[in-house]
Amino acid sequence: MDYESSLDRAMEDVPDIGGDEQRLQIPDPEPQKDGAFTRVTNLDEIADVLSRDTEHLHRFIQRELGTSGKLEDGRGRYNGTFSQTDLDAAIDAYVDEYVLCSECGLPDTRLVREDRTPMLRCDACGAFRPVTKRSTSSQQQQQQDAVEEGQTYTAPSEMCIRDRLRCDACGAFRPVTKRSTSSQQQQQQDAVEEGQTYTVEITGTGRKGDGVAEKGSYTIFVPGAEEGDIVDIYIKNISGNLAFARLD
Structure with missing residues (x-):
């Protein structure tokens, strides 16, 4: 099983x-x-x-x-x-x-x-x-990050050289970039908050017949809405990446 x-x-x-x-x-x-x-x-x-x-x-x-x-x-x-x-x-x-x-x-x-x-x-x-299933990689990372008494550890150091971040521990390096304002604005536009009103397009139908919309990383369930509708909704509750709304 x-x-x-x-x-x-x-x-x-x-x-x-x-x-x-x-x-x-x-x-x-x-x-x-x-x-x-x-x-x-x-x-x-x-x-x-x-x-x-x-x-x-x-x-x-x-x-x-x-x-x-x-x-x-x-x-x-x-x-x-x-x-x-x-x-x-x-x-x-x-x-x-x-x-x-x-x-x-x-x-x-x-x-x-x-x-x-x-x-x-x-x-x-x-x-x-x-409820979510923990990944094995997450457990392994937790084990790698564990610190025990009586053990010796070397703290990795990093230095910035010509807009590159180089790690002295493993030798890896990457470009240093500043997050663009447009990216930050897009994240703000995609945010969903309880008690707020949004205009969304219903792109699917849930198992119970509720309309389903997507906004950023959120899946929004809207009772009474049908696929293809563009509606104003009020967010009643959010749980993880699931949001539950009503027609406004």
């Missing part, structure tokens, strides 16, 4: 979540060394507390640990030796991305799909945001 399939399964299997007073009490992961592997014997229990699919949680932990593994009878098995601290960090990252509301901080959330975009919707405050 690939990551997208497990995410779909997680969305389908999410049960109804309790009220605002419900708080997470996540069990500590129970690692068990097994030769060249590390098992988490209570992964199913942790997923149940989070109201998420065990397979989805397992695959996220694999990516965070940078390893492969297998899910067997509610237990996660991961290639390599990992401490409880490693597993705690991976589970905390999962909770931040896929469980806790970024607005109110409560765990009363559901994973849903809107126009093929995975979203985290909060039943407590009504907020929602897209």
Whole structure:
């Protein structure tokens, strides 16, 4: 089962979540060394507390640990030796991305799909945001940027020579250019802000029949608009690069 399939399964299997007073009490992961592997014997229990699919949680932990593994009878098995601290960090990252509301901080959330975009919707405050899969390159960069006690590092230095920026660490260099005013103006024109009114062209139709417009890096959903319309809209809410509007 690939990551997208497990995410779909997680969305389908999410049960109804309790009220605002419900708080997470996540069990500590129970690692068990097994030769060249590390098992988490209570992964199913942790997923149940989070109201998420065990397979989805397992695959996220694999990516965070940078390893492969297998899910067997509610237990996660991961290639390599990992401490409880490693597993705690991976589970905390999962909770931040896929469980806790970024607005109110409560765990009363559901994973849903809107126009093929995975979203985290909060039943407590009504907020929602897209959820994204961390890239391996991002994890590798974080490891490269880590600083540890007792280690020695050389800080790269750079110098500007005839409008070129040269790095003494790796020898690379590049031209130094000043961002043009027209580029800055274009970025300002493409910006979308809540509470503002814009004129846009509807270029598509969403899964629920809403009109879809594009402005800069934003995709804007406009209920009641049809493809080909040029309309004035009012931005009600923005989540990531998704904006939700009404006809003005």
